[in-house]
Amino acid sequence: SFTSGIDSTYDEYVFKFYNMHPATDDKNFQFQGSTNGGSSYGVTITSTVFRAGHNEDDSTPTFGYFAADDLAQSTSYQRLDAGRTGNDSDSGLVGTLQLFSPSSTTFVKHFLSTINCVNGDATSPYSVYNFGAGYGNTTSAVDAIQFQFHTGNIDAGTIKLYGLKDS
Numbered sequence: 589s590f591t592s593g594i595d596s597t598y599d600e601y602v603f604k605f606y607n608m609h610p611a612t613d614d615k616n617f618q619f620q621g622s623t624n625g626g627s628s629y630g631v632t633i634t635s636t637v638f639r640a641g642h643n644e645d646d647s648t649p650t651f652g653y654f655a656a657d658d659l660a661q662s663t664s665y666q667r668l669d670a671g672r673t674g675n676d677s678d679s680g681l682v683g684t685l686q687l688f689s690p691s692s693t694t695f696v697k698h699f700l701s702t703i704n705c706v707n708g709d710a711t712s713p714y715s716v717y718n719f720g721a722g723y724g725n726t727t728s729a730v731d732a733i734q735f736q737f738h739t740g741n742i743d744a745g746t747i748k749l750y751g752l753k754d755s
Contacts, residue, residue: 589734590749591626596691596729598751603733605703605747608681612740614672614707617681618665619735621690621697621724626732630663631697635722639670641707643714657718661725665736669705670718675743679713681705690730697724 594601608617621631637657641650657670673681683703690697701720706713724730735747 589626589732590747591622591732593749593751594687594690594731594733597753599689599754600752601687601690602750602752603685603687603735603747604750605681605683605685606745608673608745608747609679609743610673610675610737610740611743612737613675615675615737615740616667616672617669617703617705617735617737618667619685619733620663620665621730622732622734623726623728623730624732626734629665629732629734631724631726631730632661632663633659633666633722633724634661635659635666635720637667637670637718637720639716639718641714641716643712645712647712648714657720659722665738666720666722667738668701668703668718668720670716672707673705673737674707674713679706681745683718687730687733693727693729695727697726697730699723
């Protein structure tokens with residue numbers, strides 16, 4: 589959870605994910621925002637996600653839109669890795685989440701994500717590149733972000749936060 593450092597100092601906040609690894613196999617990495625410093629998480633999100641994937645055994649390359657990964661005016665956590673990240677040593681996740689103008693009290697909070705993961709399918713692992721976009725439908729300032737795997741814990745990984753100023 590990032591419960592400080594997200595304020596009006598920067599116009600854009602960028603989260604970078606390095607070698608994220610779930611404690612339990614086949615889990616989705618996800619995020620949700622807070623408007624009360626992290627006391628609760630439940631910003632209403634509308635989003636869209638598409639992805640490209642390729643199996644190690646070259647059996648089933650995929651590319652497309654997957655409606656199950658979207659949120660429509662939902663307070664659920666937004667999935668970032670639609671491929672369900674594996675927990676074995678040759679699996680994991682890397683990527684970026686960009687959050688725009690989180691301190692605005694006039695506009696909604698747009699976000700973009702690009703995530704690459706290796707899924708948890710031990711019989712035919714595949715690499716999945718996920719593209720996501722959406723917005724937190726609130727004009728309250730978003731001042732905290734929480735990341736988690738949908739069940740289980742984060743076993744390993746680093747999340748770095750950067751602020752970018754409009755010149």
